[in-house]
Amino acid sequence: ILNVEQSPQSLHVQEGDSTNFTCSFPSSNFYALHWYRWETAKSPEALFVMTLNGDEKKKGRISATLNTKEGYSYLYIKGSQPEDSATYLCASRGRNRDDKIIFGKGTRLHILP
């Protein structure tokens, strides 16, 4: 059974500062790593899907890296803005046909004005 861990659970960041948080997952049988942003009362929004060791993806001020050998991914936010306040979910999928996406508990990010 996959176990996806995210840290920290909650984070307060001053507007304009940069920040990052971590997702760890079992490296065996790895297939794909997903990052989502989930704002209150909205749908979780897909940010990135990464599959290859060393992958780096970027979307505006947000970027992510992937290390499949050691089983971790970092999400970076540069120059935090109030609209970045959300819960960031990480999810991992295994390689077997019947493997489902397994989610972490999320990192709740609060941007302070």
Place this chain on the structure above:
Amino acid sequence: SAVISQKPSRDICQRGTSLTIQCQVDSQVTMMFWYRQQPGQSLTLIATANQGSEATYESGFVIDKFPISRPNLTFSTLTVSNLSPEDSSIYLCSGGTLAGEQYFGPGTRLTVT
């Protein structure tokens, strides 16, 4: 990206009653899933909704408690039966595409009193 709508967005129900949640997806979606997020916990897969046949339930979830229908490709319902306070959660409908992407509805926030 796929469009997924869900209703109701929230409800407050009494213990012992049932709540049915509806989910509508657009035609890009081929697979439909139902998730639950209990307070402080990960998004957890309840079941995969199969068109015209019984849903495929994950370990710990049973049809009597969470009956699911999917009469056609783009519509599904989840009923949470015989409600107890432990069922207070956010319930999310999700759709998967042939390209391996997964999209979410805005969720239904259920409070059981």
